[in-house]
Amino acid sequence: MELLSPAGNLTALRAAVDNGADTVYIGFRDATNARHFPGLNFTPQQAAKGVEYAHARGARVAVAINSYVQAGGWAQWREAVDGAARIGADAVILADLGLLDYAAQHHPELARHLSVQASATTPEALNFYQRRYGVTRAVLPRVLSIQQVAALAEETDVELEVFGFGSLCVMAEGRCLLSSYATGESPNTVGACSPAWAVQWQETERGREVHLGGILIDRFAPEEPAGYPTICKGRYEVEGRIEHAFESPTSLETAELLPQLQRAGVQAIKIEGRQRSPAYVGTVTRIWRQLLDDLTAAGDEAGAHRPDPARIAELREFCEGSTTTLGPYERKWQ
Amino acid sequence: MKISIGPIQYYWSKTQVEQFYVSLRNQVDTFYLGETVCGRRREMTASDWIGLGKELAAEGHEVVLSTLCLVEARSEAAQVRRLCENGELRVEANDFTAISFLEAADLPFVAGPTLNVYSGSTLRTLQGLGAVRWVPPVELPGRALAELLGEYAELGDAPAIETEVFAYGRLPLAFSARCFTARHYQRPKDDCEFVCRHHPEGLEVTTRAGQHFLTINGIQAQSFGCVNLLSALPEMQQMGVGRVRLSPRPEGMSEVVAAFRAAIRGEPSVALTEPAPERQCDGYWWGGAGCAHYAKTPAAPLAALQGEEDALRPIVHEE
Numbered sequence: 075m076e077l078l079s080p081a082g083n084l085t086a087l088r089a090a091v092d093n094g095a096d097t098v099y100i101g102f103r104d105a106t107n108a109r110h111f112p113g114l115n116f117t118p119q120q121a122a123k124g125v126e127y128a129h130a131r132g133a134r135v136a137v138a139i140n141s142y143v144q145a146g147g148w149a150q151w152r153e154a155v156d157g158a159a160r161i162g163a164d165a166v167i168l169a170d171l172g173l174l175d176y177a178a179q180h181h182p183e184l185a186r187h188l189s190v191q192a193s194a195t196t197p198e199a200l201n202f203y204q205r206r207y208g209v210t211r212a213v214l215p216r217v218l219s220i221q222q223v224a225a226l227a228e229e230t231d232v233e234l235e236v237f238g239f240g241s242l243c244v245m246a247e248g249r250c251l252l253s254s255y256a257t258g259e260s261p262n263t264v265g266a267c268s269p270a271w272a273v274q275w276q277e278t279e280r281g282r283e284v285h286l287g288g289i290l291i292d293r294f295a296p297e298e299p300a301g302y303p304t305i306c307k308g309r310y311e312v313e314g315r316i317e318h319a320f321e322s323p324t325s326l327e328t329a330e331l332l333p334q335l336q337r338a339g340v341q342a343i344k345i346e347g348r349q350r351s352p353a354y355v356g357t358v359t360r361i362w363r364q365l366l367d368d369l370t371a372a373g374d375e376a377g378a379h380r381p382d383p384a385r386i387a388e389l390r391e392f393c394e395g396s397t398t399t400l401g402p403y404e405r406k407w408q
Numbered sequence: 409m410k411i412s413i414g415p416i417q418y419y420w421s422k423t424q425v426e427q428f429y430v431s432l433r434n435q436v437d438t439f440y441l442g443e444t445v446c447g448r449r450r451e452m453t454a455s456d457w458i459g460l461g462k463e464l465a466a467e468g469h470e471v472v473l474s475t476l477c478l479v480e481a482r483s484e485a486a487q488v489r490r491l492c493e494n495g496e497l498r499v500e501a502n503d504f505t506a507i508s509f510l511e512a513a514d515l516p517f518v519a520g521p522t523l524n525v526y527s528g529s530t531l532r533t534l535q536g537l538g539a540v541r542w543v544p545p546v547e548l549p550g551r552a553l554a555e556l557l558g559e560y561a562e563l564g565d566a567p568a569i570e571t572e573v574f575a576y577g578r579l580p581l582a583f584s585a586r587c588f589t590a591r592h593y594q595r596p597k598d599d600c601e602f603v604c605r606h607h608p609e610g611l612e613v614t615t616r617a618g619q620h621f622l623t624i625n626g627i628q629a630q631s632f633g634c635v636n637l638l639s640a641l642p643e644m645q646q647m648g649v650g651r652v653r654l655s656p657r658p659e660g661m662s663e664v665v666a667a668f669r670a671a672i673r674g675e676p677s678v679a680l681t682e683p684a685p686e687r688q689c690d691g692y693w694w695g696g697a698g699c700a701h702y703a704k705t706p707a708a709p710l711a712a713l714q715g716e717e718d719a720l721r722p723i724v725h726e727e
Contacts, residue, residue: 263526
């Protein structure tokens with residue numbers, strides 16, 4: 075299986091390559107990708123340097139251009155695809171139908187991967203994107219159980235890439251407008267969920283409160299850990315009970331599923347976190363490289379290999395919040 | 409401008425579904441029928457929807473069959489296929505599973521609001537696949553829609569496509585693998601006992617400050633606020649929007665239809681008090697947060713559309 079690591083800048087890209095990523099995925103410094111945060115991402119010059127560094131060491135670079143083309147934005151998004159082709163990127167990761175069409179027509183030699191933001195969940199949808207736009211790989215949204223992933227792999231030639239580690243979107247990606255309902259900005263429109271300008275922390279007598287767009291998302295007791303606020307991980311009142319109505323703050327951690335994912339026919343494992351530090355990217359990449367090498371060395375056809383618990387324990391130190399989950403891969407999460 | 413009734417987003421009994429359509433007969437131009445939220449809901453099977461659709465069509469309504477927004481199980485893809493291959497009624501595609509069937513069969517379709525079309529060129533691509541009508545994403549501001557339609561018109565070879573705006577009802581905001589209603593009742597999704605049936609308008613989610621915020625409806629998160637774009641009708645007509653979509657609520661839909669009908673006719677000062685104004689929102693249309701409610705006065709929204717945002721402050725409701 076291929077290992078894909080995230081990079082929000084050149085230092086992180088080098089850390090990923092040096093620690094064994096097969097592919098590093100990056101975005102340009104504008105709204106054309108779904109991690110459009112201040113100070114993050116690559117200018118075309120930096121991206122070119124990144125491609126050069128990766129290629130010199132046998133690694134690949136994929137460019138995520140996976141937000142949706144906005145009205146008046148066609149030139150900008152098209153330029154991002156042209157730019158990715160110009161710097162010699164190995165693939166573009168796209169979600170917008172018009173942009174897929176453009177890339178297929180104008181850059182047929184540039185591999186097209188379907189972004190998780192396109193939320194394609196069935197062989198029919200994947201085969202459609204393959205037939206019409208020559209998509210060779212799809213990143214699956216975090217909604218399918220492992221059995222469903224396996225069933226999907228049987229009915230499509232499109233390569234499957236899944237998220238293995240990092241933040242967990244509770245909602246089907248590209249189908250979530252919660253952020254804009256509170257702030258006016260969403261991943262689909264500006265490439266960011268819970269934009270930083272809309273977040274407000276406040277110490278009160280009732281506890282530490284966090285608001286998004288003026289709406290109270292959660293309130294924490296002293297000492298209670300508090301992560302970056304997203305609406306899907308806040309606490310609310312439902313029928314008189316205060317609860318995490320959608321999901322509690324937790325991270326996706328699927329190391330123990332690796333043998334099953336391989337057996338299901340998954341071609342690539344993706345680490346979430348272009349917004350993370352180079353140190354994080356480097357360490358997490360190293361651990362996943364080892365986990366994948368262990369799996370290969372075990373020559374495990376039956377899916378019976380057990381990943382090294384020590385490596386998993388090390389990995390868990392890098393998880394956000396205090397808990398981890400197998401997420402939707404495990405049916406009972408759903 | 410025409411009036412459509414969108415698909416029922418909630419899990420109602422078969423009787424309630426049938427009574428709902430009886431109560432609106434001959435009042436609207438188009439009915440969208442079908443289960444769009446959860447493939448486990450089977451009070452109405454695909455055949456039931458097709459049967460009801462043929463009845464309503466025989467009475468002179470336009471009927472469109474609406475497909476699931478998030479297709480996971482193979483049985484769900486089969487449901488979508490059944491609707492797409494009904495052979496008679498037009499289909500609204502809410503994901504690319506449906507489009508794969510419709511495009512392969514060369515059938516014209518309606519492109520639903522979850523297909524993520526935010527630009528004129530992308531709309532052109534979708535039109536090329538067979539879309540003859542489309543519903544913009546519910547978060548798209550009016551100003552962006554006008555710009556998008558302008559872009560589309562400027563693409564020299566673009567055939568006409570009809571635009572339908574989601575103008576009334578609770579907004580579909582997010583879809584998940586997880587069922588939030590079942591989770592609230594601490595039931596596994598596979599053994600949910602269809603608890604969503606007891607909430608014909610969803611489960612209310614309130615902030616810890618007591619502010620109305622969201623609605624849980626099975627695997628879907630909806631707005632708490634009921635969108636009401638009555639005040640935006642003049643702008644919609646100006647930019648060539650062909651119809652408005654009113655999303656079903658259990659009560660008061662006839663009054664809602666009557667209000668939109670009157671406003672479309674140009675009757676002055678039509679107001680809608682179902683639900684109460686403090687439970688309404690329209691922020692997306694005017695370019696703000698979706699939950700905001702700007703349209704208190706007919707003059708104010710026009711200022712927003714013209715870019716005078718300072719003239720407006722959203723009203724955030726606290727209780």
